Amino acid sequence: xxxxxxxxxxxxxxxxVYGCVSVFKLSxxxxxxxxxxxxxxxxxxxxxxxxIAHQIHMWDSIETxxxxxxxxxxxxxxxxxxxxxxxxxTFSLNYIPKTFNGQLEIVSGKExxxxxxxxxxxxxxxxxxGEIEIKKNKDMKFWVPTYQYxxxxxxxxxxxxxxxxxxxxxxxxxxxxGVLASWNTVLPQKDIDQYVIWLDSQSKRIVKVEYTxxxxxxxxxxxxxxxxxxxxxxxxxxxxxxxxxxxLKEGYLHKMSIVNFTPNKLSSNALTPLx
Numbered sequence: 436x437x438x439x440x441x442x443x444x445x446x447x448x449x450x451x452v453y454g455c456v457s458v459f460k461l462s463x464x465x466x467x468x469x470x471x472x473x474x475x476x477x478x479x480x481x482x483x484x485x486x487i488a489h490q491i492h493m494w495d496s497i498e499t500x501x502x503x504x505x506x507x508x509x510x511x512x513x514x515x516x517x518x519x520x521x522x523x524x525t526f527s528l529n530y531i532p533k534t535f536n537g538q539l540e541i542v543s544g545k546e547x548x549x550x551x552x553x554x555x556x557x558x559x560x561x562x563x564x565g566e567i568e569i570k571k572n573k574d575m576k577f578w579v580p581t582y583q584y585x586x587x588x589x590x591x592x593x594x595x596x597x598x599x600x601x602x603x604x605x606x607x608x609x610x611x612x613g614v615l616a617s618w619n620t621v622l623p624q625k626d627i628d629q630y631v632i633w634l635d636s637q638s639k640r641i642v643k644v645e646y647t648x649x650x651x652x653x654x655x656x657x658x659x660x661x662x663x664x665x666x667x668x669x670x671x672x673x674x675x676x677x678x679x680x681x682x683l684k685e686g687y688l689h690k691m692s693i694v695n696f697t698p699n700k701l702s703s704n705a706l707t708p709l710x
Contacts, residue, residue: 462647462656462681463623464615464631466601471622474600478614481600481634482593488639489589493669494532501700502528502586503542505692512682513689518574520545525694528582529701533590535580536706551575554709567708577650585659585676586693589641592630597621601631606643607660610636625653640664640671656681657688667696 465471507523508514514522521544530537538552550561551572558572558579584591595616603612611633615621623629631645641661648655657680661673676691704710 461623461625461653462629464629464645464647464656465622466613466631469601469615472599473602475598477600478598478616481612481614481639482595482598482616482632484639485589485632485634485641486593489641489671490669491590491593494587494590497532497698498703499529499531499699499701499706501695501697502530502582503694504528504582504586505694506582506689507692508689509687510683512680513687516688518578526582528579528586529706530583530586531703531706532587535583536703537579537583538706539575539579539582551579552706552708553579554707557709559709569709582691585691586672588644589671592616592632595630603636604633606633607662609642611642612636623647625649641673654681659691665693668698670696670698672696 504526505524506517506526508517509522519541523543524541524546525543527540527542528537529540535556536552536554538550540550541547552559552561552567553576556576557569558575559567559569560572562568596618597620598614598616599621601613601615603610605611614632614634616630616632617624618627621629626649628647628649630647632641633643633645634640635642643658643660645658646656647653648657657678659676659678661676663674664671665674672693674693676693677687678689678691680688682688
């Protein structure tokens, strides 16, 4: 039996016991009391203001970027959710902005030196001789672009074609306003994710993002907080991104950290070796 099927069956049995989530229900980020449509024009304005607050125009000024990135996973579900050999990892990530072309190099622990990449949704790795080998890997096909998407999230979410205002609430002691975003429609779809972006009502910076995970299991949803912003010569990036999951009653699934950000460390040619 394939590993993914084993994990799925294990999740069903565990979740049935703890009652955390229905594995047969499509996750839906519409809040209680929300009725579609509410105020799409206000949602569009909030996203525009968020883009200005995050200075997303800076992404047009660079060819590539490097991020030293840490990720620490917690507990049983954290361990089951990632493909790495250790629960705490450090990566050197290199990406071409606004694409899904990039590379992940492990720079800590038992797998130090391993390099995986993705180009036009095809995964590859570098062997011990530094040669590129096309190799299918579902885990890397998920994780390499996922890390990139959250790093670039304030810019990437501007591509959403369906948005609506979802209301206000206090998060981490901050008064926030919420924008529900997706593609085609904000209503739940089997193969397209929903997002709720909670913005500081004063600064318009992101405080928290709720999201579905259709690529993994359709009943799964999560949330990531954007904390401790740092200004890298105009790039406004959170230093700490703790991740919650509806698989857990409390605590975090994992915690991502942006340690450093460097534009144009590699050329775009270096990140498109399959050309």
